[in-house]
Amino acid sequence: GDSVTQMEGPVTLSEEAFLTINCTYTATGYPSLFWYVQYPGEGLQLLLKATKADDKGSNKGFEATYRKETTSFHLEKGSVQVSDSAVYFCALFTQGGSEKLVFGKGMKLTVNP
Amino acid sequence: DTAVSQTPKYLVTQMGNDKSIKCEQNLGHDTMYWYKQDSKKFLKIMFSYNNKELIINETVPNRFSPKSPDKAHLNLHINSLELGDSAVYFCASSLAGPRTDTQYFGPGTRLTVL
Numbered sequence: 773g774d775s776v777t778q779m780e781g782p783v784t785l786s787e788e789a790f791l792t793i794n795c796t797y798t799a800t801g802y803p804s805l806f807w808y809v810q811y812p813g814e815g816l817q818l819l820l821k822a823t824k825a826d827d828k829g830s831n832k833g834f835e836a837t838y839r840k841e842t843t844s845f846h847l848e849k850g851s852v853q854v855s856d857s858a859v860y861f862c863a864l865f866t867q868g869g870s871e872k873l874v875f876g877k878g879m880k881l882t883v884n885p
Numbered sequence: 886d887t888a889v890s891q892t893p894k895y896l897v898t899q900m901g902n903d904k905s906i907k908c909e910q911n912l913g914h915d916t917m918y919w920y921k922q923d924s925k926k927f928l929k930i931m932f933s934y935n936n937k938e939l940i941i942n943e944t945v946p947n948r949f950s951p952k953s954p955d956k957a958h959l960n961l962h963i964n965s966l967e968l969g970d971s972a973v974y975f976c977a978s979s980l981a982g983p984r985t986d987t988q989y990f991g992p993g994t995r996l997t998v999l
Contacts, residue, residue, distance in 0.1 A: 872933065
């Protein structure tokens with residue numbers, strides 16, 4: 773079945789550090805890929821998405837590129853801020869497959885000033 | 886305006902009790918979902934309704950029963966609560982049926998079973 777594997781945390785960084793969160797997937801068909809973010813005490817919010825190979829999603833300084841050849845969708849940000857402290861979830865959705873959002877296990881990021 | 890709202894935000898109850906969590910969305914979406922997030926932050930879908938019709942029913946104990954009185958509401962009723970039901974429950978919605986990929990989440994309901 774469809775699945776998402778992402779690096780597990782928790783991870784602690786200093787402000788302005790570079791961030792990479794790895795995500796790989798297994799899916800039948802051609803999935804859409806997502807990063808959702810959960811700030812403390814809140815529900816999940818869509819951060820960015822990509823719907824086909826080589827698409828790059830970007831938002832709030834975060835980027836991720838859909839790599840079909842490596843089945844990956846790694847999240848990057850060049851300079852993190854304290855306000856980026858949150859839990860980050862990689863997810864996929866396959867039409868014609870399971871047709872549901874399948875999430876990775878989430879990674880908690882803490883950014884210190 | 887809150888797009889997807891849930892009540893209550895916190896729920897503390899004894900084992901064996903029956904409780905309900907309510908969810909409402911004002912986005913005009915056709916599809917609503919319930920997710921369970923465990924203590925390790927792992928998030929898994931439980932149910933999905935499209936226009937009041939059950940679409941996804943994962944392997945969930947039949948103590949959990951979703952009810953959709955209209956397409957803007959999806960409530961979750963839990964009978965005979967157990968310790969293992971303690972989790973954060975998230976409601977979500979999406980635009981035009983389960984084939985729409987982007988979902989919008991509520992703030993969550995933290996259920997603690999004592």
